Amino acid sequence: MRDRSVAELSTALARGETSAVTVVEECLAAIRDRDGAVHAFVTVTGDAALEAARAADAARAAGRAGPLAGIPVAVKDLFAIRGVVRTNGSAACVDDPPATDDATAVARLRAAGAIIIGTTHLHELAFGPTGVNPALGTPANPWGVDRVPGGSSSGSGAAVAAGLVAAALGTDTGGSIRIPASFCGVTGLKPTYGRVNRAGITPLAWSLDHAGPLTRTVHDAALLLGALAGHDPADPTTARLPVPDYTAALARDLRGVRIGVPRAFCEALVHPDVARAFEAALVELRAAGAEVSDVAIPSLVHTGPMLGAIIMAEARSAAAPLLARGRDRLGIDVRIYLELAKLVTTDHYLAAQRLRTRLYDETRAAFARVDVLATPATVLPAPRADELMVTLGDTETGVVEAICRLTGPFNLTGLPALALPCGFTAGGLPVGLQLVGRPFAEADVLAAGHAYQRATDWHHRRPPA
Amino acid sequence: MHDDATLRTRMAAAGVELPAELVDLVLGAAGAMVGALDDLLALASPELEPFVAARRLPDDAGA
Numbered sequence: 001m002r003d004r005s006v007a008e009l010s011t012a013l014a015r016g017e018t019s020a021v022t023v024v025e026e027c028l029a030a031i032r033d034r035d036g037a038v039h040a041f042v043t044v045t046g047d048a049a050l051e052a053a054r055a056a057d058a059a060r061a062a063g064r065a066g067p068l069a070g071i072p073v074a075v076k077d078l079f080a081i082r083g084v085v086r087t088n089g090s091a092a093c094v095d096d097p098p099a100t101d102d103a104t105a106v107a108r109l110r111a112a113g114a115i116i117i118g119t120t121h122l123h124e125l126a127f128g129p130t131g132v133n134p135a136l137g138t139p140a141n142p143w144g145v146d147r148v149p150g151g152s153s154s155g156s157g158a159a160v161a162a163g164l165v166a167a168a169l170g171t172d173t174g175g176s177i178r179i180p181a182s183f184c185g186v187t188g189l190k191p192t193y194g195r196v197n198r199a200g201i202t203p204l205a206w207s208l209d210h211a212g213p214l215t216r217t218v219h220d221a222a223l224l225l226g227a228l229a230g231h232d233p234a235d236p237t238t239a240r241l242p243v244p245d246y247t248a249a250l251a252r253d254l255r256g257v258r259i260g261v262p263r264a265f266c267e268a269l270v271h272p273d274v275a276r277a278f279e280a281a282l283v284e285l286r287a288a289g290a291e292v293s294d295v296a297i298p299s300l301v302h303t304g305p306m307l308g309a310i311i312m313a314e315a316r317s318a319a320a321p322l323l324a325r326g327r328d329r330l331g332i333d334v335r336i337y338l339e340l341a342k343l344v345t346t347d348h349y350l351a352a353q354r355l356r357t358r359l360y361d362e363t364r365a366a367f368a369r370v371d372v373l374a375t376p377a378t379v380l381p382a383p384r385a386d387e388l389m390v391t392l393g394d395t396e397t398g399v400v401e402a403i404c405r406l407t408g409p410f411n412l413t414g415l416p417a418l419a420l421p422c423g424f425t426a427g428g429l430p431v432g433l434q435l436v437g438r439p440f441a442e443a444d445v446l447a448a449g450h451a452y453q454r455a456t457d458w459h460h461r462r463p464p465a
Numbered sequence: 466m467h468d469d470a471t472l473r474t475r476m477a478a479a480g481v482e483l484p485a486e487l488v489d490l491v492l493g494a495a496g497a498m499v500g501a502l503d504d505l506l507a508l509a510s511p512e513l514e515p516f517v518a519a520r521r522l523p524d525d526a527g528a
Binding site: 236439 | 501523
């Protein structure tokens with residue numbers, strides 16, 4: 001179980017080499033034996049998972065197995081799961097009643113045969129990129145116990161990296177799928193805004209929130225996206241566009257694919273080990289047939305303030321009901337953020353939304369010349385929990401802003417972005433590569449990422465037991 | 466960037482309530498944040514329409 005991907009498990013299940021009940025029992029045993037050290041899970045829904053596994057085996061015997069039949073999936077505790085309390089990572093929500101319905105993303109996974117194994121920890125209210133959560137617990141980074149897992153989908157990243165599950169759901173407002181993927185050495189996909197519906201997910205910032213999978217491989221991300229994607233009347237922001245066969249796209253190779261690097265922005269602030277791993281990844285992509293060139297997207301330099309203005313303004317509004325009923329139970333960092341959000345005026349908010357248009361137009365212009373953009377996923381490897389500032393080159397900057405520097409632009413533009421492992425620092429911490437596509441061109445980034453994983457073995461590396 | 470007195474006034478006017486023991490600690494970060502936010506005002510041309518992802522992205526799909 002520990003080293004098997006979703007695709008491998010699916011094959012074993014289809015061939016009758018194992019059963020859904022056995023897979024779920026092994027998954028529950030792994031969680032029981034090792035989650036004490038990893039601390040990825042908030043709630044483990046063992047009985048319900050075993051019941052669903054028996055149903056999955058019966059469906060397979062009757063010839064009705066869905067594409068994810070029998071695959072255990074962990075879910076960030078920001079999604080509604082029928083019968084489970086949704087904590088949102090906050091002490092203010094732990095006494096809430098259990099949800100009466102599934103979030104649509106959860107329902108779609110179940111409809112495809114996946115088995116919900118439990119809920120995972122997160123940065124409180126998904127409002128932070130480190131995953132540090134003093135109230136409900138901070139998952140360990142399996143690659144370094146003194147390092148943060150990244151957030152806000154911290155438990156989902158740690159659970160996949162530790163081999164407790166092969167797949168998990170996360171959300172991403174400024175990088176919260178791709179950051180834990182980068183810090184924990186796994187694969188994370190933020191689809192295009194509007195590709196995966198968000199009904200039943202606690203909002204942080206409506207105009208930036210996305211949902212998507214964290215997995216070990218790009219192939220697995222494609223399998224999950226196939227189940228998750230599509231229009232849903234419950235979320236009017238979902239697009240009425242056809243959903244392609246993402247796994248079929250994985251057969252493409254990189255010959256002739258044009259990859260653009262916003263080099264000036266990438267090189268301005270980056271840890272040297274991350275820069276080395278990224279350049280090595282570009283060499284691999286070229287060797288696989290891609291044409292790599294530099295592109296200019298000048299407004300990237302305004303990402304931090306744009307993202308900050310929008311997240312803070314929207315999060316304060318989204319959290320208003322919680323502030324009214326449980327303010328004193330919120331963690332101090334979230335309370336400070338929500339108080340400082342009062343400094344964001346309507347003019348600031350609209351200026352940020354206007355600049356988003358410029359950033360999008362510049363990025364769209366870059367896509368006239370290239371098919372995919374490539375950057376490091378994060379400019380630094382996982383920091384320690386007590387690091388508030390970081391020095392990169394000659395520049396000292398806040399850790400939070402540094403962590404979101406390369407992921408945030410693609411929340412602002414809404415473009416599909418994939419993070420995948422591309423190496424390690426000298427100290428043994430994972431480094432992530434980010435591939436970005438045109439609107440709704442997830443197939444392009446998945447194909448490029450899969451081709452990269454065919455040529456490399458970073459995604460097969462496992463943290464120490 | 467704002468001096469501390471100006472920033473304290475602005476925070477009070479906005480109704481920012483922070484634990485007294487944290488005000489000095491937060492002030493530096495808040496000053497940098499407010500300065501960056503104010504810079505956005507000069508950068509964003511009023512001719513630019515605010516971004517609406519749910520409209521722009523489907524329009525550009527396949528482009």
